[in-house]
Structures are given as structure tokens and as C-alpha cells.
Amino acid sequence: MGMVSTMLTGNGGRGKSCCVYLGNSTSFDVKTFIQNSRDPAVKRLKYQNLTVNDFVVEGSANASREFIYSYDSQYMNVSVSGNGGLTKSYNSSTGVLTANIHTSGTATQGGTVTATGNVKAYLLLTA
Amino acid sequence: MGSVSVPPSGGGGSKTYYLYLGTGTSFNVQNAIMSSTDRNIKSIDYTKLTNDNFIIEPTSGFSYSGSGESERFEPGWTGSSTNISRMGPSKSYSASTGVLTAKYNWYGGASYRVCPQYKGGSVSCKAYLIYTED
Numbered sequence: 001m002g003m004v005s006t007m008l009t010g011n012g013g014r015g016k017s018c019c020v021y022l023g024n025s026t027s028f029d030v031k032t033f034i035q036n037s038r039d040p041a042v043k044r045l046k047y048q049n050l051t052v053n054d055f056v057v058e059g060s061a062n063a064s065r066e067f068i069y070s071y072d073s074q075y076m077n078v079s080v081s082g083n084g085g086l087t088k089s090y091n092s093s094t095g096v097l098t099a100n101i102h103t104s105g106t107a108t109q110g111g112t113v114t115a116t117g118n119v120k121a122y123l124l125l126t127a
Numbered sequence: 128m129g130s131v132s133v134p135p136s137g138g139g140g141s142k143t144y145y146l147y148l149g150t151g152t153s154f155n156v157q158n159a160i161m162s163s164t165d166r167n168i169k170s171i172d173y174t175k176l177t178n179d180n181f182i183i184e185p186t187s188g189f190s191y192s193g194s195g196e197s198e199r200f201e202p203g204w205t206g207s208s209t210n211i212s213r214m215g216p217s218k219s220y221s222a223s224t225g226v227l228t229a230k231y232n233w234y235g236g237a238s239y240r241v242c243p244q245y246k247g248g249s250v251s252c253k254a255y256l257i258y259t260e261d
Contacts, residue, residue, distance in 0.1 A: 017145050017147075017168075018142055018143060018144055018145070019143050019145040019257065020143065021143065056182055056255055057182075058183055058184060059185075059216045059231070061215055062214065063212075063213070063214050063215065064212070064213040064215070065211070065213075066209060066210065066211040067210055067211075068207055068208070068209055069208060069209075069210060070208075077196055078194065078195055078196070079192070079193065079194035079244070080192065080194075080210075080235070080236045080244040081190070081192035081193070082190065082191055082212055082235040083188060083190035083191070084188055084189055084212065084235075085187065085189060085214070085250075086184065086185045086188070088184075101185075101214060101215070103212040103213060103233065105210055105211065105212035105235040105237070107244070108194075109208070109237075110208055110209075110210035110237045111210065112210075113211065113212045114212065115212055115213070115214075117214075117215070122145070122182060122255075122257065124145060
């Protein structure tokens with residue numbers, strides 16, 4: 001096992017740290033959630049003041065895509081490339097959190113595959 | 128923009144607490160709980176936690192590339208191959224040691240008859256303990 005990380009002061013000594021589950025999706029209406037909430041701690045929030053750092057998300061499963069293709073073998077050199085990661089953004093004007101986990105891959109003779117997956121999202125509250 | 132999910136309003140019931148564990152691939156949850164200044168966190172029994180009590184967020188994306196020389200066949204010959212792209216969270220919590228191991232695995236590439244160009248790896252993550260009181 002490699003080095004084990006430990007944050008000694010928990011949440012930085014800022015006291016109670018609560019959070020609320022927003023669901024499993026790629027887009028979350030935080031504004032409406034706050035307006036409808038019966039939790040006073042949530043109700044006090046102003047969606048305009050939130051930032052993307054007030055949310056934590058986790059890919060709910062593999063974002064995966066695969067396909068079988070045929071090719072003309074006269075092409076001798078082959079190459080592949082790809083990328084992926086997490087996209088997370090919050091629009092403080094609309095109060096909408098957008099997040100997903102995504103991958104893409106391109107093969108010389110196989111075209112491009114792309115995949116996007118849901119995330120589980122939480123809104124962090126620090127009293 | 129596609130459909131926007133409106134989360135259920137909730138509230139008034141049990142509280143859910145979180146503890147930021149740090150960034151990396153291995154986290155000493157037992158120590159983090161003991162060191163917390165939040166008494167709601169401090170009262171958590173680390174031996175009762177499971178994978179579902181943790182949420183992990185990748186700290187970076189990934190990219191890969193590769194090239195090679197495929198076997199040459201006569202022009203007009205056709206074969207089949209596979210192109211694949213995959214990424215997802217991987218986490219494992221040991222209730223006996225109180226250590227969480229977590230990362231995001233990725234895998235991508237394409238297969239060819241002679242020189243498959245598959246590549247894979249992992250990226251570290253930010254980890255949070257999520258705990259809902261009884």
C-alpha cells in the first residue's frame with residue numbers, strides 16, 4: 001500500500017459539516033431544490049452565492065462505450081488517442097449544476113467513440 | 128441543455144454529515160475521524176462504514192495516444208476490430224483497518240490484428256466520508 005493520506009483537522013476546524021444528496025443525474029436544479037427544501041440550513045442558502053466548490057460529485061458507474069468495426073487493411077499504420085475525466089460546473093445565475101463523467105477514444109480506422117455517465121451529487125454545507 | 132433533475136426537497140429528517148479526507152489514492156479514515164473537531168463525525172464507528180459511505184471525485188482527467196504498424200494484407204482484405212473508451216470510480220474500504228483505497232480507472236484504445244493499441248491507467252481523487260445519522 002502506498003502513502004495513506006490523513007487530514008488531521010477534519011473540516012478545517014470549521015465546525016459542523018452537513019451535506020445533502022441531490023441525486024444521480026447530469027444536471028441538477030439547485031435553485032428549485034433550495035426553494036422547496038424544508039431544511040432550515042438549506043433554505044437559508046442563496047443559490048446565487050454558491051460556487052462549484054460547494055458541490056462534490058462521483059461518477060455513478062463506468063462511462064463506457066465500445067463498438068466493433070471493419071476496416072480495409074491496406075492501411076498499415078494505426079494510431080489511437082483519447083481522453084476523459086469529470087466535467088463539473090455551476091451556473092450561479094440559473095442555479096443549475098451540470099456534471100458528468102466522460103471518455104472519448106479515436107482510432108485511425110475505427111472512428112471515434114464517446115461516452116458520458118451520470119454522477120451522484122452532494123451539496124456541502126458548513127455551519 | 129437537456130433535462131434538469133430537480134432533487135427531492137427532503138429536510139426535517141436525519142442529518143447527513145461529511146468529512147473531507149484529502150487527495151490521493153489511500154486514506155486513513157480511522158485517524159481522520161478521531162482527529163475531527165466535529166463531534167458528529169467523531170462519534171462515527173469506523174468499523175461500521177462501507178464503500179457507500181464514501182464519495183470520490185477525480186482530481187484530473189486523462190489522455191492517451193499511441194501508434195503502431197499493423198499487419199499489411201492485400202488491398203481489399205477486410206477485418207474487424209474494436210474501439211473502446213471507459214472510465215469509472217473504484218473504491219474499497221476496509222472496516223478492519225479503517226483505510227479507504229480509491230481511484231478512477233480508465234481504459235481506451237483499439238484492437239488490431241497485430242498491434243493492439245490498448246492503454247489504461249488511473250487518476251487520484253478527492254475523497255469524502257458521507258455519514259447519515261440514525
